[in-house]
Amino acid sequence: MDAGLDPTGLQRLLLLAIEEDLGSGDITGIATIDPQWLGEAEIRAKQPLVAAGLEILAPFWDLIDPEVKIETPATDGQRLVVGDRLAIVRGRVRSLLAGERICLNLLCHLCGVATLTAAYVEQVGPHRARILDTRKTNPGMRRLEKAAVRAGGGHNHRFGLYDQILIKDNHVDACGGVTAAIRKARLEFPQAPLEIEVRNEEELREALAEQAPVILLDNMDLDRIRRCVEIAAGRAELEVSGGVTLDRIAALAATGIDRISVGALTHSVPAADLHMKLTPNRA
CATH class of the missing domain: 3.90.1170.20 (Quinolinate phosphoribosyl transferase, N-terminal domain)
Structure with missing residues (x-):
């Protein structure tokens, strides 16, 4: 990247x-x-x-x-x-x-x-979670906005569709499941960084079995996030996104999550x- x-x-x-x-x-x-x-x-x-x-x-x-x-x-x-x-x-x-x-x-x-x-970043407090941006940037401004995120102490997610595989729910459904999607992606681009979105514990276990390095928990409540952190037990980095606001950061970080992606850093x-x-x- x-x-x-x-x-x-x-x-x-x-x-x-x-x-x-x-x-x-x-x-x-x-x-x-x-x-x-x-x-x-x-x-x-x-x-x-x-x-x-x-x-x-x-x-x-x-x-x-x-x-x-x-x-x-x-x-x-x-x-x-x-x-x-x-x-x-x-x-x-x-x-x-x-x-x-x-x-x-x-x-x-x-x-x-x-x-x-x-x-x-300040709201994360003593926890290990990192604040990441997203692709929800203004046209033509992405590199400048992502540089500004770094200046504020945050971290950059992928810069575009070309530098990281991020398998979302529509990709999973089109491929016929988590396992199939991960295997197809690795076959096509074996060297590319890979992340996959999961919607429930069953999909999380599938992604862990395929040794996905980063797993996105999209729009989950705090109890489900804590359960997913327990299941993963450090075998993959876990990221949360969707409905993330400043007043929720402390509670999200306290679940033990690794990454919190925030579209609002750039889009609004x-x-x-x-x-x-x-x-x-x-x-």
């Missing part, structure tokens, strides 16, 4: 965002700002948060204006309080204003992902509150 950012994909995303917002140019900036005016803008936190997405700043501002200079006092994963600086951007005022909204849109979202992830995360304050130098 390649957890790094893809420079080509990142540039494609940034160019799309720039085209969408700037179009043929910032007519307000052109109308009101002298092209030679220089300035400095600070991006600061307006709430406690976990920083993320700072690695996009240099490539983004280089596309807006190659002469813009970036300084990042914060680092991804750093916990910030109100007023802390994430970045300082220096250059032509027109350029700073042209890129302000796109920059904040991306940073607010990614810091929001990291901040929410950190809240989930609130944006962090940041602002970019410009100080122009019209001399």
